[in-house]
Amino acid sequence: MAAVKQQAALKGAWKLSSGTAQFTNLPEGATAIAMMEDGYFTVAYFNKADKKFLGSFGGTLSLSDGKLEQTLEYNTLDPSTVGSTETFTYTLQNNQLQLSSAGQNNKLQQTWTRTEDKASASPLEGTWRITGRAGEDGTMSTMQRGPRKTLKILSANRFQWIAFNTATKEFFGTGGGTYTATNGKYTENIEFFSRDSSRVGASLSFNFKVQDGKWQHSGKSSTGKDINEVWEREQ
Structure with missing residues (x-):
């Protein structure tokens, strides 16, 4: 129960405000955003x-x-490093998350600041995995669970999707930014995109509904292709 309460306290989106990045030195003007939802986390570095x-x-x-x-x-x-585990000590006070870790190569100390009101809420907040996608003929195909994953992690107003394979350590792509989800409309405002930087700054709107634990998502992709997908919570 204590662990559940701790996860609830840290859920949401955070911005690195001091300290070095975990795996890279950030160039001037760069941003590091972390999200923690439903036992998953992601960190993205972008300008x-x-x-x-x-x-x-x-x-x-x-x-x-x-x-x-x-x-x-x-x-x-x-x-x-895929498959490896690292343990940090942490403290949380006044929306400031302090992380400290003594790794093999250096001692890491970071301060992260919450980027959104903890009391805010979204019907889509959490970690989702794509489980169905319609083909060109409109037929929905079920996607079998395995090491190849496409996840989308959403805080109250930020999102990041990631496609990867845990078995082969392959990475296929990611994108993220801010979003809104109201009155059946889900809108993404893209702040970074690994595959095509020209998409940064674009806003994409979709129809959505959550029914029986499934997020049904439809509209047009950034390239104008029809999208009709089903996502389910990863945990």
Whole structure:
């Protein structure tokens, strides 16, 4: 029960406000955003002004007695670390999250600041995995669970999707930014996109509804293709 309360306290989106990045030195003007939802986490490094995606890593997350444990499922900055686990000590006070870790190569100390009102809510907040997609003929195909995953992690107003394979340590793409989800309309405002930087700054709107634990998502992609997808919570 204590671990559940700790996860609830840390859920949401955070911005790195001081300290070095975990796997890279951030260039001037770069941003690091972390999200923690439903036992998953993701960290993205990007420069919105220059439309540059710099890297991302993430995986599963557990909390216990002031310890935060990360197990990596993907890492664009160092794929060899996929499957490894690192443990941090942490403290949380006044929307400031302090992380400290004595790794093999250096001692890491970071301060993260919450980016949104903890009391705010979204019907889509959490970690989702794509489980169905319609083809060109409109037929919905079920996607079998396995090491190849496409996840979308959403806080109250931020999102990041990631496609990767935990078995091969392959990374296929990611994108993220801010979003709104009201009155059946889901709108993404793209701040970084690993595949095509020209998409940064675009806003895409979709129809959505959550029914029987499934998020039904339809509209047009950034390239104008029809999208009709089903997502389910990963945990």
